[in-house]
Amino acid sequence: MTDSFDYEAFKKAAIKGLYDGKPLTGQDGLFAPLLKHFLESALDGEMENHLAESRPQANRRNGKTTKTVKSSAGLLELTTPRDRAGSYQPQLVPKRQVVLTDQLEAKILSLYGRGCSYADISQHLQEMYGYSLSDSELTSITDKVLPAMRDWQNRPLASLYVLMWLDGIYYKVRQDGKVVTRVLYSVIGLTLSGRKQVLGIYTAESESARFWLTVLTDLKQRGVEDILISCVDGLKGFDTAINTVFPRTTVQLCIVHQLRNSFRFIPDKHLKEFVKAIKTVYQAPTAEQGWENLQWMQEQWGSRYPQALAGWVSNWSLLSSFYDYPASLRKVVYTTNTVEAYHRQLRKVTKTKGAFASDVALQKLVYLVIQNLETKWETKTYNWKEVINDLTSIFEERIKPHRFD
Incomplete structure (x- = not known):
């Protein structure tokens, strides 16, 4: 058995160390002897x-081995x-394990999820604990989130979402010795x-309506039966992909993207004047008034800058969907600002990454960011009671079969 531990001597040494300013943990930390004894x-x-x-009679002790653990x-x-x-296999500290405690791993994952590089994490460990970890050791720790990430990616979803924002964000990923552009598909x-949820992480070579169809099909297979309103950018065929899987969903093109x-x-010399004029279109009280104001803009601006208004005219039926709803809903419905705010949070964490080693490395970091974000998203959407009352009056028959959380 382990030699008897002298608690009184440890207590005296620890108290003296506290007065001498020694740290509790880290290199030469006061708690190290006690932790060693417990282990x-x-x-x-x-x-x-x-x-x-x-x-x-067939087995007995055969000495001890020593290893350094971090x-x-x-x-x-x-x-x-x-x-x-x-035949003995240690359970508390398994063979070949040199990084100890879930607490330490949680700290490493927390640093990684906030955008710290492996070099930054290793330097932090050196300063705090007196040792560093190699990239391979750090990778093995961060890879421990992969099973949880896959479970999260395949989790059952709510049967109804009153709003869904869909957009893509581009990243650089190393692939076959080259750095290529990859798209991370975002679905909120x-x-x-009244609570927002990131519903999944999907990556592909480029953004296309065909791949969005795959994403939407996955959402349906995970339990989504209906989406009342979706807000998307102007990707060609996006509305068709949505209505193929969810035929009753109203598609709203993002006004901000169109602007x-x-x-x-x-x-630049005409931009201020144009901004003032286009506001009369998307801030009109009704779709009919908005269309009239757009026709007036065509007369005033169309001959000089036809491309500036072409998208408004050709996509009017999808841009004007928000007019069908009361004021409490319009600001929520007509822009993808929600998903763009999410993208800003991702960029804030991933901006230090020149290129990710793989799609899995990208997804792993994004998953950790999402876990941090969802604690902030526990609060309900602003003015939610008014919003849900308006939604219920408009979509009463579609909402009725579904359970409120």
Whole structure:
């Protein structure tokens, strides 16, 4: 068994160390001897149980092995008992494990999920605990989130989402020795309780209506039966893909995307005047008034800057969907600002990454960011009671079969 631990001597040394300004954890931390004792006592207890379960005459102790483990208390020289038969497998600190405690792994995942590179994490560990970890050791720790990520990606979803925002964001990923552009497909749903949820992580070579059809089919297979309203950008065929899977969904093209597209064609000297004029279109009280104002803009601006208004005219039926709803809903419905705010959070964390090693590396980091974000998204959407009352009056028959959270 492990030699008796002198708690009184430890207590005196620890108290003196506190007065001397020594740290509790990290390199030469005051708690390191106590943690070492607890671990070695537990391993000795494991060995006792192992020998008791086997035939005493066929197996017995056979000395100890020593290895250095890295923990939140610093580096520890840990001795592990051996048996003659070689059948004992340590459970608390398994063979070949050199990074100790879930607490330390949680800290590493937290740093990684906030955008720290492996080099930054290793430097932080060196400063805090007196040791560093290699890229391969850090990868093995961050890879432990992959099973949880896959479970999350395949989890059942709500049967109804009152709103869904869909958009793509581009990243660089290394593939076959080259750096290529990949699209991360973002899907955010708004539940009947007024809470936002990221519904999945999907990556592909480019953004296309065909792949969006695959994403939407996956959502349906995971339990989504109906989407009242979806807000998307102007990708060709997007509305068809949505209505193929969810035929009753109202598709709203993002007004902000359309505005940005128009501004690309307006010289700076005329931009302020154009912005004032286009506001009369999307801020009109009714679709009929908005269309009349758009016709007036065609007369005033169409001959000089036809491309600035072409998208408004050709996509009017999808751009004007929000007019069907009261004021409380319009600002929520007519823009993908919700998903763009989500993208800003992703960029904030991933901006230090030149290129990801793989799609899995990208998805792993995005998943950790989502877990941090969802704690902030527990609050309901602003003015939700008014919003849900208006939605219920408009979509009463479609909402009725579904359960509020």
